[in-house]
Amino acid sequence: MHESSTVGIIANPASARDIRRIVADGGSVTTHDKLSRLRRVMSGLGSVGVRRVISMADRGGIMAGLLRASAGVSAKGWPTLEFVEQPVTHSPEDTTTATRAMVEAGVGSLVVLGGDGTNRLVASHSAETPLVSMSTGTNNAFPRPVEATVAGMAAGLVATSEGCRDAGTYRAKKLEVRAGDRLEQALVDVAISEDGSVGSGALWDVADLSELFLCFAEPGSIGLSAIGAHMQTSSRRSKTGLHLVLSPQSPTRVLAPIGPGLVSAVGVQSASVLEAGARQDPRSPRGVIAIDGERMVPFGPGNRPSVTLRTNGPVVVDVEATLHAASSEGLLRSVARGSPLDDNSNTRTKKQTAEPWEVST
Amino acid sequence: MNPMNRLELYTEMVRIRQYESRILQEYHGDKAPAWDIGAGLIPGEMHLSAGQEPAAVGVCAHLKKGDAITAPHRPHHFALAHGVDMNAMTAEIYGRTTGLCKGKGGHMHLFDPENHFSCSGIIAQGYPVACGQALAMKRRGTDNVAIAVAGEGAANQGAFHESLNLAAVWNLPVVFVIEDNDWAISVPRSDSTATTSNADRAAGYGIPGVRVENNDVEAVFEAAGAAVDRARAGEGPSLIEVHTLRLWGHFEGDAQAYRTDLETVDERDPIPRYAQALLASGDLVEEQVQQIAEAADAEVDAAIQFSLNSPIPAAEDALLHVFA
Numbered sequence: 098m099h100e101s102s103t104v105g106i107i108a109n110p111a112s113a114r115d116i117r118r119i120v121a122d123g124g125s126v127t128t129h130d131k132l133s134r135l136r137r138v139m140s141g142l143g144s145v146g147v148r149r150v151i152s153m154a155d156r157g158g159i160m161a162g163l164l165r166a167s168a169g170v171s172a173k174g175w176p177t178l179e180f181v182e183q184p185v186t187h188s189p190e191d192t193t194t195a196t197r198a199m200v201e202a203g204v205g206s207l208v209v210l211g212g213d214g215t216n217r218l219v220a221s222h223s224a225e226t227p228l229v230s231m232s233t234g235t236n237n238a239f240p241r242p243v244e245a246t247v248a249g250m251a252a253g254l255v256a257t258s259e260g261c262r263d264a265g266t267y268r269a270k271k272l273e274v275r276a277g278d279r280l281e282q283a284l285v286d287v288a289i290s291e292d293g294s295v296g297s298g299a300l301w302d303v304a305d306l307s308e309l310f311l312c313f314a315e316p317g318s319i320g321l322s323a324i325g326a327h328m329q330t331s332s333r334r335s336k337t338g339l340h341l342v343l344s345p346q347s348p349t350r351v352l353a354p355i356g357p358g359l360v361s362a363v364g365v366q367s368a369s370v371l372e373a374g375a376r377q378d379p380r381s382p383r384g385v386i387a388i389d390g391e392r393m394v395p396f397g398p399g400n401r402p403s404v405t406l407r408t409n410g411p412v413v414v415d416v417e418a419t420l421h422a423a424s425s426e427g428l429l430r431s432v433a434r435g436s437p438l439d440d441n442s443n444t445r446t447k448k449q450t451a452e453p454w455e456v457s458t
Numbered sequence: 459m460n461p462m463n464r465l466e467l468y469t470e471m472v473r474i475r476q477y478e479s480r481i482l483q484e485y486h487g488d489k490a491p492a493w494d495i496g497a498g499l500i501p502g503e504m505h506l507s508a509g510q511e512p513a514a515v516g517v518c519a520h521l522k523k524g525d526a527i528t529a530p531h532r533p534h535h536f537a538l539a540h541g542v543d544m545n546a547m548t549a550e551i552y553g554r555t556t557g558l559c560k561g562k563g564g565h566m567h568l569f570d571p572e573n574h575f576s577c578s579g580i581i582a583q584g585y586p587v588a589c590g591q592a593l594a595m596k597r598r599g600t601d602n603v604a605i606a607v608a609g610e611g612a613a614n615q616g617a618f619h620e621s622l623n624l625a626a627v628w629n630l631p632v633v634f635v636i637e638d639n640d641w642a643i644s645v646p647r648s649d650s651t652a653t654t655s656n657a658d659r660a661a662g663y664g665i666p667g668v669r670v671e672n673n674d675v676e677a678v679f680e681a682a683g684a685a686v687d688r689a690r691a692g693e694g695p696s697l698i699e700v701h702t703l704r705l706w707g708h709f710e711g712d713a714q715a716y717r718t719d720l721e722t723v724d725e726r727d728p729i730p731r732y733a734q735a736l737l738a739s740g741d742l743v744e745e746q747v748q749q750i751a752e753a754a755d756a757e758v759d760a761a762i763q764f765s766l767n768s769p770i771p772a773a774e775d776a777l778l779h780v781f782a
Contacts, residue, residue, distance in 0.1 A: 111671060112655045118666040119684040119696050125661035128654050158654035187671065187701070294459040296680040395739060 102256040103149040109211035110157020112234045114298045122358030123235040132162040134245035141249020143174040149413045150176045153195035156185050167371040205256025213239045213367040215390040217284050220411035227255050227266045227412045238285045240320040245418050251419040260426050265419025267434035271410035275398030286311050286321040288387040289379045300387045301356045307381050308342040310404045323353040328368045338371035346421045428453050461741045465584035469676050471511040476534045476754035478506045502564045509705030512728050513637045514539040516678025520686040524602040526574035526591040528584030531566045533577035535697040542570045548761040554768035561771045582608050582615035589621050592630035603689040604632045611642025613656050622663040631689035634697040639704035660697035667697040673728045
């Protein structure tokens with residue numbers, strides 16, 4: 098590790114509160130629970146030498162809770178904490194404004210607390226900054242389950258060590274959606290629903306879906322991508338995606354967990370590999386486009402949409418691979434010289450007195 | 459959601475807005491001196507609900523005969539959306555004998571046994587009452603539901619917490635609605651509340667809690683529909699918090715000097731925004747905008763005329779129909 102670095106934090110205060118608490122068995126991630134995870138992230142970041150954190154401003158309790166915690170005794174060893182100077186609009190705009198500010202400030206990585214929706218917003222502005230995504234949402238195919246302390250360490254290691262960044266990150270795919278003037282992107286799935294209403298946003302009923310475009314389809318996921326995963330798998334690391342045509346009448350049915358507590362048998366008419374760069378035009382003449390599980394864009398003959406898979410999505414941190422790299426590089430060990438455990442793989446030289454995980458100043 | 463639903467939601471929101479706008483005019487029209495709330499044809503305090511129509515309309519769209527609502531001190535939108543007779547309600551606001559409470563309750567005390575509608579100026583006190591109504595419905599074996607409405611400030615009252623707890627323990631068919639308009643009179647939520655969403659508090663009592671952002675009537679409609687269905691099916695209580703907007707003062711005469719968000723209030727008005735969305739989707743056409751507003755105005759005019767033509771209670775009747 099060579100220099101002190103800055104890490105950004107974006108924690109969506111509104112995640113895990115939508116209608117899926119009633120129509121499905123969506124869990125509750127309270128503000129207090131989100132703050133507990135953030136405290137763990139801060140400890141993890143501080144432990145590997147991150148000195149400064151910039152966090153999104155909000156009035157949903159995250160900023161206030163972090164400020165309170167950072168003044169407490171348990172914050173010893175935490176990085177210093179700053180907040181983006183931004184107007185708080187209680188809308189997705191807060192996330193994108195904060196992301197842009199953090200990228201501009203040159204943060205070494207971005208820790209994201211939210212679901213697929215939050216990650217999508219961050220990824221649309223994160224450019225080359227690696228994302229450490231932690232799930233505090235409802236349906237999460239994009240963020241992998243990870244303990245917050247470890248996620249904080251990984252975010253710090255990626256920010257401070259080139260070796261960790263090289264070995265611990267990969268570039269994700271994305272789906273680009275155009276409809277009229279609108280350009281949106283998805284990190285997991287784009288679904289075409291023939292019911293034209295946006296309603297409360299969240300999608301939990303697959304009956305009206307006619308088509309599905311997937312960045313990846315990995316067994317073990319929850320959400321619409323699970324439908325594809327149980328038909329024909331597609332890895333998040335591969336260069337292609339998956340395209341499904343759905344039909345309730347189809348004799349081919351796929352059992353998939355599409356939401357918390359919701360396992361549906363979905364009629365699939367066809368499944369084919371989605372090549373990067375090849376523009377797809379959904380067949381339905383009108384309906385609504387759901388992006389990463391959220392109904393967002395109504396369309397009709399005046400704004401027929403197109404969907405294209407791209408391989409230049411966000412840079413994503415694989416937490417396990419990062420810790421693995423740090424361990425291989427000896428960044429997490431301090432072995433006394435001459436001890437039986439000293440295998441000389443430790444990068445410390447004679448002149449260095451700091452532990453390998455401490456940042457020289 | 460079909461186009462008819464959308465048009466109905468819009469029409470009902472406009473009906474309420476036209477009502478509140480006229481009451482606003484009438485209330486201030488003859489107050490002399492202006493600060494004397496007892497003066498004029500509409501005596502007493504006045505809390506108008508402009509901006510909060512999405513909460514009432516989205517919830518009440520799912521209610522049927524026998525369902526109950528307990529509303530707070532700002533009750534007109536829920537009363538109208540629940541089908542309380544506009545004439546009788548207006549006469550009550552004007553303090554006339556043809557009013558819901560024979561002119562003795564005023565705008566904060568609208569009691570309509572026919573429609574199981576009631577409201578109270580005592581903060582959060584509709585919550586325990588709704589639990590009682592829901593218990594009665596459950597014991598009678600009906601599939602009716604009780605809706606309890608309160609503001610976000612009320613959720614810091616003991617009655618709120620006790621009600622959620624009891625409803626969860628007894629698995630009552632009640633839907634708790636919190637209208638979060640950011641201001642408890644003049645107190646911002648952050649100064650008084652240890653949590654940022656009452657959906658979190660619902661989790662504490664083991665019941666589903668949903669927060670609806672953006673004062674969006676269709677989102678309220680969907681969330682409330684799911685909660686009402688759940689309650690009717692015997693699956694117990696839910697909480698829905700609607701992040702809404704108080705377009706005007708806490709009460710009429712409130713100068714709102716404390717309010718830091720006044721500049722953006724008008725652009726957040728949910729009704730023009732919904733009209734734009736429906737015009738864009740083709741569910742509403744330009745001529746209808748005017749027609750819907752005019753039809754509402756005519757109904758409101760008639761209700762006000764009915765009230766003005768109704769007698770004022772006689773002094774010798776002061777002790778009749780009162781229970782305390």
